[in-house]
Amino acid sequence: MTPIPQLLGHSRLAQRSPSWVPKHPHMRNLLGRRRTLCAATKANDNPEYASWNKLTDRLVGSASIPFSILVLPQVFQNFVNMSNGNPQALSIISWEGYLSALLGNTLMCSHFADRGEASAVNVQLVGIANNMLVLAQMAFASFMPVPIFAAVAAVVGTAVAISIARAQGALKADSDSSGSLGPWRLWQLFSGVFGLAVVPQVLYNVLYPGNPTPAPGLxxxxxxxxxxGVIARGPGQAKLVAGLPGWASTLLFALSPLPQLVRNFIDACSLEGLSVGTMLLALAGNALMVPRALLVRDVVWLAGTVWACVAGWGQLLSMFMRESPTTGLRFVSPPIFYAVSAVMAAYFVYVLAKDARVRTHSSNSTDKGGPSPAPSAAG
Known part of the structure; x- marks a missing residue:
């Protein structure tokens, strides 16, 4: 006799008869978990998929290494400038860009906590700590308003506590019997709406840096x-709400390098305070997460990591194209720039080819009655 979970997950009756699927929110969530569990168990029976799945998870975990030391070159550069009585050098650093990245890390932490990606949650926590450290230096040097820094620190601390609680299972995502959103879904709705509201504010600050106003954000x-608020009350909107923090963070990550890029191409002197080591570490950390995002088909994660790699390469390009007014040398030497570009191109070709191969073999196994790859489990 076929076990009940497998019958629910693979029966044609379940696929063709919508009335057969439980309509109660708790039953739908339970059914989804059983389907994911069955798929995950089968995927582990495919040696090649299981091996690639394990390797990509380790790559995400290893991304915490470059991200852990990512901020150190910039922090050291800032410390040297302030110690030498030259805090003005910090003025070329865009605190708005770091703030956007911080909010993006915070929202993405909620996204990964909801999907059960523990390694990715740890990476986002490292990113949060790094960005907070740089912003603290900017506030200490009076290039970031202290009230804004204090407010951001309080909000981020609360958000991290909520995400950790969700990752540990203390917050449930299930709706109640009336269909109202649970505590975790309410948090996703609130944080996602806030993140989306920050996007036009950041974009306005990039386009009009000399005319600050909170009007776009408000x-x-x-x-x-x-x-x-109206859409979330409709039936079956839990998936839409769950995706808000992830998409908001992706938009923030997309905007975070723009202020610095604009300054880089407009004023070559602004490149004096930037650290090539920071750029390379950020590029490496984001590149290590691309295979996992591609494997689990997380569009939000994939878009964010790929764009971060493109933006990081763009930062290097701006430093390669400009010369130092004091030394007359490029900020990034041609051998380094060309070597990094070649390595990144080869890496992405390999990742795409490997993912396609794993998917093809998994599909062939499925056609023969074998295992099929599993999506990332959502809690």
């Missing part, structure tokens, strides 16, 4: 709050 917050 307007976007009001519109997003009304829109998603």
């Amino acid at each position: 307007t976007a917050l009001a519109v997003a709050a009304v829109y998603f």
Whole structure:
């Protein structure tokens, strides 16, 4: 006799008869977990998929190494400048860019906590600590308003505590019998709406740096709050709400390098305070997470990591194209730039080819009645 979970996950009756699927929220969530568990168990029976799955998870874990020391070159550079009585050198660093990255890390931490990606959660926690350290230096040097830094620290601390609670199973995502959103879904709705509201504010600051105003952010917050407040009450909107933090963080990550890139191409002197080591570490850390994001088909994660790699390469390009006014040399030498570009191109070709091979073999195994690859488990 076929076990009940397998019958629910693979029966044509379950696929063709919507009325057969339980309508109660708790039953739907239970059914989804059983399907994911069955798929994950079968995927582990495929040696090549299991090996690649294990390797990609380790790569994500190893990404915490470059991210852990990512901020050290920039922090050291800032410390040297302040110690030498030259705190003005920190003025070329865009605190808005670091703030966008910090908020992106915070929202992505919630996204990974919801999906059960423990290694990715740890990487985001490292990113949060790194960005907070740089922002603390900027606030100490009076290039970031201290009230803004204090408010950001309080919000980020609360968000991290909530995400850790979710990762440990203390917060449930299930809706109640009336269909209302549970505590975790409410947090995802709140944080996602807030993150989406920050996006136009950051974009405005990039386009009009000399005319600061909170109007774009407040307007976007009001519109997003009304829109998603109504949409979230509709039936079957839990998936939409669950994706808000991830997409908001992806947009923030997309915008975070723009202020610095604009300064790099406009003013060559602004490149004096940047660290090539920081750029390379960020590029390596994001590249290590691409295979896992591609394997689990997490569009949010994949978009964020790929864009981070492109933006990191763009930072190196801007430093390669400009020359130091004092030394007359390029900020990044041609051998280093060409070597990094070649390695990154070869790496992405390998990852795409390997993923396609694993998927092809898994599909062939499925056609023969064998295992099929499993998606990442959502809690």
